[in-house]
């Protein structure tokens with residue numbers, strides 16, 4: 001068995017029978033990948049079902065010729081081929097590569113609905129180039145770890161079994177097997193950073209240090225191992241500092257060293273699928289932890305915000321101003337009171353869905369904890385009343401169900417310990433212009449239904465990401 005076939009068997013053997021998707025461009029690397037896998041399958045050294053996927057980016061005048069080549073190769077090997085057309089448009093050339101790659105991975109993810117192994121032809125020279133590109137960007141350990149031999153892509157596993165094999169070994173295999181392949185003319189264009197590294201930088205480095213590619217690969221491996229340790233530390237620190245999915249405890253964060261704080265925030269953001277913050281942004285967040293308690297600073301970190309509220313640090317998306325939003329609910333149809341859901345409103349700015357049903361009251365509002373109620377139950381409106389959901393209020397005096405005395409609405413929201421930005425995101429229910437409930441928090445006492453009185457049930461379901 002050749003070195004290449006051995007690498008494939010060792011990467012795939014622990015995934016017996018999992019469907020394989022070969023990412024096939026028709027270039028020499030994926031051509032070798034395709035042929036070696038087809039030969040293993042033919043000799044029954046591999047039993048996994050195989051599908052080949054060629055992505056047509058439509059970027060080259062030759063794109064359809066490559067697609068035809070892929071069709072010929074797969075029909076010769078009797079392997080099923082799926083062609084995916086993607087549409088990539090970029091303003092700057094530098095982002096073209098990244099957009100093409102993202103579109104390609106997205107297309108590969110969508111091929112199978114069941115969990116599969118997506119296999120690419122990346123090799124050790126690709127890895128060296130990726131490392132140098134990361135170095136040029138000033139990346140940390142995670143970026144310098146470069147490509148992982150095993151990772152996840154959606155519900156699939158992304159495997160790069162040839163990462164330990166050099167380009168030269170791949171070309172030698174292709175020549176020995178008398179394979180033909182396509183040459184992408186854009187690989188010669190050194191205005192792309194990767195091509196510049198491949199065509200000009202690596203030859204210069206290799207001429208002086210013959211095994212530079214191997215040593216760069218070794219460094220990438222050290223970075224991967226280092227990053228793994230940092231992730232373990234991040235997980236431990238998160239256990240200590242996390243109050244809920246998107247809230248951290250400020251006092252616990254303050255007990256960490258700067259390096260450990262930065263690592264935890266990066267780890268936390270990565271877990272929530274946020275983009276990575278810059279070092280300056282991390283420094284700002286850390287400084288705001290010791291700011292005055294009454295100030296509620298919000299620091300933009302990449303595409304999200306970290307917002308301080310008392311002893312809590314909340315992660316939120318960018319929040320839109322929804323103060324002018326209002327929607328009426330047509331209650332005319334609520335005439336059978338069978339507890340069936342009668343209306344569902346999609347709230348603005350990803351706040352979720354509010355479903356409303358009607359029925360005779362079967363019990364009081366159930367408190368989840370000190371502040372939240374799971375289902376808000378209120379006296380049904382009369383036919384003449386206009387029912388609406390809004391996010392604004394004019395600070396009426398109100399008497400929440402859990403209080404003995406009435407109080408200004410703003411003060412009530414404060415005493416419930418709701419962070420200021422969340423106070424603007426609570427759906428308020430009105431009958432005409434009278435506040436009835438702060439949905440999910442409380443009902444004004446005059447609207448709390450008595451037993452078996454006609455009632456509305458309001459349930460807030462968070463947005464499913």
Ligand SMILES: Nc1ncnc2c1ncn2[C@@H]1O[C@H](COP(=O)(O)OP(=O)(O)OP(=O)(O)O)[C@@H](O)[C@H]1O
Pocket residue numbers: 022023024025026027028029030031053054055056057104119120121122126184
């Ligand atoms: N158009 C494509 N369709 C499907 N998979 C692709 C495509 N382009 C690249 N890939 C996958 O990504 C891997 C690395 O991409 P890269 O851009 O380095 O490849 P390439 O130089 O175009 O082709 P190859 O790596 O096959 O020589 C390829 O080995 C292949 O598995």
